[in-house]
Amino acid sequence: MIDSPEKILEQYWGFTQFRSPQKEIISSVLESKDTIALLPTGGGKSICFQIPTLLKEGVCIVISPLIALMQDQVKNLKKRNIKALTIPSGSNQNDIITLFDQVKFGKVKFLYLSPERLQAPLIQQKIKELNVSLVAIDEAHCISEWGHDFRPSYRTIQILKEILPTVNFIALTATANKRVLEDISKNLAMSNPALFQKSFFRENLAYQVFKIEDKLTRLIEIFTKTKVPAIVYVNSRKKTAEIANFLNANNFKSTFYHAGLTVLEKQTAFEDWMSEKKPIIVATNAFGMGIDKPNVGLVIHYNLPSSIENYVQEAGRAGRNEKKSFAVLFYNENDLFLQKQRAVNSIPTLLEIKEVHRKLYQYFRIANGELLDEVFSFNFFEFCEHYHFHQLKTDVVLKLLANYGIVALENSFNKKATLIVTGSPHSVLHFSKNNSTLKNFVNILLRTYGGLFENEIKIDEFFIAKKVGITAAQVIKNLKILEAQDLVEYKQVNSDLSLSFLVPREDDKTINRFSREIKQFLSLKKEKTTNFINFITNNTRCRSEQLLSYFDEKMIRSCGICDVCIAHKRIPAKNVASQIQAVLEKKKQLSSSEISSLLNIFEKDILIHLQILLEEDQIIINNQNKFQLKVSL
Structure with a gap:
């Protein structure tokens, strides 16, 4: 029998030593202490509950927010010959009873459940019949209304403390500040939890933020110089294919990934990238789960992510092998405008929430005080069109109604x-x-x-x-x-969603019960947009210092490798104007970014001197929008 965490680590994961503070977290769990682990993306959170479970008798119940995330973890455990299960969508009562029998008698070590499943009396009863060794709560920040992805259904996890009073909990997250950590402990009713917190500081990761107009040209410049596996994050499915095709046309082997691809298409794209047959992958934020590629040397945000938390998670996929890596972000004034506009367009008012909620009942002809035990086919676009509702806002309202247990939604947006x-x-x-x-x-x-x-x-x-x-x-x-x-x-696909109502129709009264929490949630969404824009536009303070401060962590010294630190260290280039004239004499016509690349001088400095040369009538801008020397007659 294997009796040590190190032996389990080597047998199942092929590693001979733990990363800090994995060993300490595992020891805390094995000592049956309630534990909170805050490990940044790539910190190896799953091992912290998987290894103790393999050393104990019984099953670990893992609470996770996303079906895809649960399926991914179950698949990865099965690859290692570790028995794990999750309840498939659409399972009926008999299916669930059969699955729990498999857990009970089939030596299953991990049972993955969504927090919504925990509300079912049948699930609660079946959990009581199991020999549970540990409860692990993944993405634990979802329990806090101050977290960036608050899900009220996470508050129901506390029921497991009543069902399993002697079983210890471990809560895991990659993004939480002090306020969120306190919320996690309180809402899970943890008993004096041991807190393990790894610094968000990534010594080897250079955060670089560039304000530029011509993003495509900069992509070419970067991939010409940097030959490492890379991820380019964009904000739409269409752009994934467009930019991958652009890179391929410029002889950079690329593939693309988004949630709308078939399973086979996703698998092919992922394997091509993992094997480095195509070392660049252009993706939406759907690309993230299950990535275990330590030599990613570059993550580029072609478009702006929605929050600092999302940015840190995505950027953190670079440099997991501890070698110097780069997190590059492009933006321009139009991006900032669109980000602010998107925040306004996607954040409904309380009145708009009440209106959508009321119309939902009207749409399905449900009377006041009535609750129908029925699952409705729901065409999202048709509903928005019928009542002239803004789609982005309506989508947020539906998610809020689901989060607060007012309706249940089965999403099938990807069906076409x-x-x-x-x-x-x-x-x-x-x-x-x-x-x-x-x-x-x-x-x-x-x-x-x-x-x-x-x-x-x-x-x-x-x-x-x-x-x-x-x-x-x-x-x-x-x-x-x-x-x-x-x-x-x-x-034809008859519906985008299946929808069922969980409470009787009371219109505004229903929303008023949650109005304080909803207002706070909406205010927090606006604040997160502001915080992120402040981060990217602050060119005077070290990027790592800014990020650490956001997560309530102090940094003693600047990182020395971000764009801000490099700008502070750099000795101003001498004779820039004459260098520009010399390179234009040789190359005839160039864009500002091309001049910047050839002279290895920051583009903002180049632009200042180009403006001076234009004013002095030494150069001109030609009809291709490039700079060239003025020819004397």
């Missing part, structure tokens, strides 16, 4: 309708010529989705409606007319 043209090009053309009302619709449809004659293509009826200038309902009607003529095969 599909379409393939089954008629010949001639028959489609003939039909559209003879049907003037559908001619424009057919033309736009064929222009919008290439390959409809060859392949079954995913389509978005709401997007088509916007392009044609009709309603989504009319788009569906038109597609069904085409299908009736045997010209297309249309597979």
Whole structure:
């Protein structure tokens, strides 16, 4: 029998020693102490509860907020021949009873549950029947209304203290300040918990923030100089493919990743990147879970993340091998404007929350005081269109209603309708010529989705409606007319969500019960946007100092390697103007970023001297928006 954490670590994970403070955390858990572990991204949090569980008899119950995160951890444990289970979506009562029997009699070591599952009496009863050795709460900051991802359902985890009074808890998070840590301890009813906190300071990670207009050119410059595995984070699915294609066109092997890809597409992209067949991956923030690649040398934020917490988590995927690495962020004035606008557009008022909540009941014809034990198919876009609601705000409202236990949502946003043209090009053309009302619709449809004659293509009826200038309902009607003529095969997805109501209809009274918490949550969202913008625009204080201060940590000295520290250390370049003229004489015409790269001088200094040379009539800007020497006549 294996009897030490080190032997377990070597047998299952192939490492011979722990990172600080993993060993101390494991010892605390093995001594049956309630424990809180704050380890930055890449700090190896999972090992802190997985190794003690493997040394103990019984099962560890792991509470985690995301289905995908749970599935990912279960898959990784199974790869190591460690038995782990989670309850699949859509499981009925018999499925759940069978699964708990597997846990009870099948030597399963880890059972992953969402906090919402804990509210079910059946789950609570089944947990009482298990031999539970430990309760681990992953992403524990979700329990605090001061955390960046507050989920009221996390407050229900405390029920496990009543069900399992002798079992110790470990709470784990990568992002929490002092106030959040206190909230975690209080809301989990922890008994004098041992706190282990690793500094957020990453000595080997250079944070570099650049205010630039031409982001694509800067990407080329960076990847020309830096030949390391890299992640480029962008803010839309469309951009992942566009920028990966741009990099490939410039001979940088790249792939892309987002939540809308198929399982096979995700797996291929991930494996190509992991094997470094394609060392650059362009991704949305959906790319993050399960990344265990220590030699990532560069993380670029092409667009702005939503908060400091998200930025630190994503940037922290670079340099896990302790070698010098770079976290680069691009921004310009338009990015700042859009970030502020997005914050305004996505944060509803209390009145707007009450309005959406009331209309939900009206939409499904539920009377005051009534509670229907029914699951409704819910088309999000149709609902927004019907009541003229702003989609971003409505999405936030729905999540809030779910978080506060007012409704339950089963998300299926990624499901898409599909379409393939089954008629010949001639028959489609003939039909559209003879049907003037559908001619424009057919033309736009064929222009919008290439390959409809060859392949079954995913389509978005709401997007088509916007392009044609009709309603989504009319788009569906038109597609069904085409299908009736045997010209297309249309597979409609009837709903984006399944929705059920958890409380009787009381309209404003329901929202008023949570109004204080909701106001605080919305205020915090605005504050986080402001904090992040302040961070990227503060060019006078060391980036690491700013980040540590945000997480209530003091830094004795500056990092020395961020863009701010380098600017402070740098001796001003001499004769910059004459150097610019010399390089223009040789190269004929160059952009400011190209001059900056060739002379190895900061672009903001180059721009100052270019302005002086323009005023002195020494250089001109040509019709390609590049600088060149003025030719004397």
